[in-house]
Amino acid sequence: METDLLFADDDQPPPPEDGAEPWIVLIADDDPEVHAVTRLALGGLRYKGRRLSLVSALSAGEAAAILRCTPNAAIILLDVVMETDDAGLRLVRTIREDLNNHAIRIILRTGQPGQAPEEDVVLAYDINDYKSKAELTAKKLFTSVVAALRAYADIVALETNRRGLQQIIQSTDRLFELRCMQQFAAGVLTQLSVFLRVKPDAILCAQRGAAGRPLPDGAFYVLAGAGCYAEAAGQTAAPTGAVIPPALAGRITEAFRSRRSHYGANETTLFIRVPDGHEVAAWIHTDRPLDEVDRGLVEVFASKIALSFANVSLYERLREANETLEARVAERTRALEAANAKLERLATVDPLTAVWNRRHFLDLAAAELGRAHRHGRRLSVILLDLDNFKAVNDGHGHAAGDEALRTAVVRAREALRTSDQIARFGGEEFVALLPETDLAGARIVAERVRAAIAGSPVVTDGRAIPITASLGVAEWNASEPSIELTLRRADAALYEAKLAGRDRVCVADEPKAPARP
Numbered sequence: 001m002e003t004d005l006l007f008a009d010d011d012q013p014p015p016p017e018d019g020a021e022p023w024i025v026l027i028a029d030d031d032p033e034v035h036a037v038t039r040l041a042l043g044g045l046r047y048k049g050r051r052l053s054l055v056s057a058l059s060a061g062e063a064a065a066i067l068r069c070t071p072n073a074a075i076i077l078l079d080v081v082m083e084t085d086d087a088g089l090r091l092v093r094t095i096r097e098d099l100n101n102h103a104i105r106i107i108l109r110t111g112q113p114g115q116a117p118e119e120d121v122v123l124a125y126d127i128n129d130y131k132s133k134a135e136l137t138a139k140k141l142f143t144s145v146v147a148a149l150r151a152y153a154d155i156v157a158l159e160t161n162r163r164g165l166q167q168i169i170q171s172t173d174r175l176f177e178l179r180c181m182q183q184f185a186a187g188v189l190t191q192l193s194v195f196l197r198v199k200p201d202a203i204l205c206a207q208r209g210a211a212g213r214p215l216p217d218g219a220f221y222v223l224a225g226a227g228c229y230a231e232a233a234g235q236t237a238a239p240t241g242a243v244i245p246p247a248l249a250g251r252i253t254e255a256f257r258s259r260r261s262h263y264g265a266n267e268t269t270l271f272i273r274v275p276d277g278h279e280v281a282a283w284i285h286t287d288r289p290l291d292e293v294d295r296g297l298v299e300v301f302a303s304k305i306a307l308s309f310a311n312v313s314l315y316e317r318l319r320e321a322n323e324t325l326e327a328r329v330a331e332r333t334r335a336l337e338a339a340n341a342k343l344e345r346l347a348t349v350d351p352l353t354a355v356w357n358r359r360h361f362l363d364l365a366a367a368e369l370g371r372a373h374r375h376g377r378r379l380s381v382i383l384l385d386l387d388n389f390k391a392v393n394d395g396h397g398h399a400a401g402d403e404a405l406r407t408a409v410v411r412a413r414e415a416l417r418t419s420d421q422i423a424r425f426g427g428e429e430f431v432a433l434l435p436e437t438d439l440a441g442a443r444i445v446a447e448r449v450r451a452a453i454a455g456s457p458v459v460t461d462g463r464a465i466p467i468t469a470s471l472g473v474a475e476w477n478a479s480e481p482s483i484e485l486t487l488r489r490a491d492a493a494l495y496e497a498k499l500a501g502r503d504r505v506c507v508a509d510e511p512k513a514p515a516r517p
Contacts, residue, residue, distance in 0.1 A: 020050045025055070028076055052145075055073070064091060075104065191301075202227065205221060207280075266285060268286050270298065271302075348360040350424040379476040379486075384494075389428035392465055419434075431490075446473045471494065474493060475508075494506065
């Protein structure tokens with residue numbers, strides 16, 4: 001082997017190691033001297049600020065074992081003839097087919113080009129370069145390695161972009177499913193941490209407070225926190241506040257001020273402009289500086305977050321509007337029901353005395369008369385008239401007259417039974433319907449009512465005004481088709497009571513016995 005031709009450059013000491021991850025180059029050759037001179041030639045090579053990490057394998061089997069444990073190897077400098085004449089070619093198929101590694105760049109080196117002709121090998125095997133050891137100088141090796149590293153970096157970037165975009169699609173799909181802003185904000189931090197493959201020490205902030213309320217200058221609202229910042233969620237923070245560290249608050253404030261993202265050595269601050277006008281900022285601890293590929297993917301992720309944020313914000317506004325509308329509908333419904341109840345009450349109840357009015361009483365009486373007729377029941381009525389209402393009303397005023405009417409109703413109700421119905425029939429006249437009651441029983445009830453009304457005076461404006469009532473009683477006759485006829489007879493009895501001197505009860509003519517069905 002002509003080493004002076006193979007490696008013509010002067011030796012260079014290896015550069016000092018730094019924090020950047022090195023490019024892994026695997027040397028697969030059964031000649032130890034080839035390993036030595038390769039290390040000597042490539043030891044000082046740096047590409048994109050990263051040095052080379054040279055790994056040696058003295059056989060194809062050893063190289064395959066190393067690649068199984070090192071899937072991120074960038075290049076393999078592969079000899080054709082090792083433990084067998086075609087060991088290197090067999091390893092090519094193992095790498096591409098068995099290990100399914102299509103990213104690693106395979107540079108085939110052979111000292112016997114006639115045994116493996118270049119045209120045949122390039123067409124039959126998935127290799128990236130073919131070099132004869134006899135013509136491979138240090139400069140040519142340098143060129144081949146740099147070209148292979150550039151191709152590998154591009155392939156890795158494309159694959160990283162593909163995986164990153166796939167993760168972005170999956171992450172944003174999950175975010176689009178969230179409809180609550182609190183859950184969405186927490187989901188953004190979780191997905192961002194998964195996407196960057198870091199611990200979830202992160203915070204998401206907005207320049208508006210809860211429910212969109214404006215905040216003081218320099219302050220911001222913490223939508224969500226993760227890891228050591230989880231307790232800050234739902235609080236308003238400021239650069240000098242105690243909610244989050246001042247340095248972190250300064251990063252967030254600067255992102256809002258400059259409207260730009262910031263990438264540091266071990267942190268990233270994303271400024272996210274939402275289509276609906278909102279502005280949010282996300283800070284996350286990354287443990288490492290992000291490269292150009294990661295930054296590009298993060299920007300894409302941020303744009304998707306903005307769309308998702310707008311979607312959730314719109315959903316919440318629609319939900320709030322719907323809740324407001326439902327509350328207004330419920331309020332209007334309650335008001336309408338109250339109005340309907342009031343109308344129904346006005347249609348059936350006398351507003352002064354709070355007893356049934358004439359129209360509703362006639363409806364109740366007609367229904368009760370129908371039951372009495374069907375089942376052969378007794379039914380009686382009482383007509384009541386305040387004897388001195390006109391004198392009270394004219395002599396003491398309308399207020400005294402109204403109080404006399406209300407007092408008479410209260411005392412009459414106390415004397416009536418719970419099954420009896422009382423109504424104002426007009427002016428100072430009232431009527432009571434007594435179901436299941438014959439004439440004798442009705443007379444007893446009427447006497448009790450009369451005595452209750454006359455028992456004590458009406459007190460109004462500090463004055464005691466005596467009142468009395470005359471009552472007429474009649475029992476429904478089965479031959480009468482309507483209650484009006486019975487009421488006429490009760491009215492005639494009432495007139496007799498008035499003529500007889502008032503404050504008394506008169507009974508109408510004895511009715512005939514009710515017909516049995």
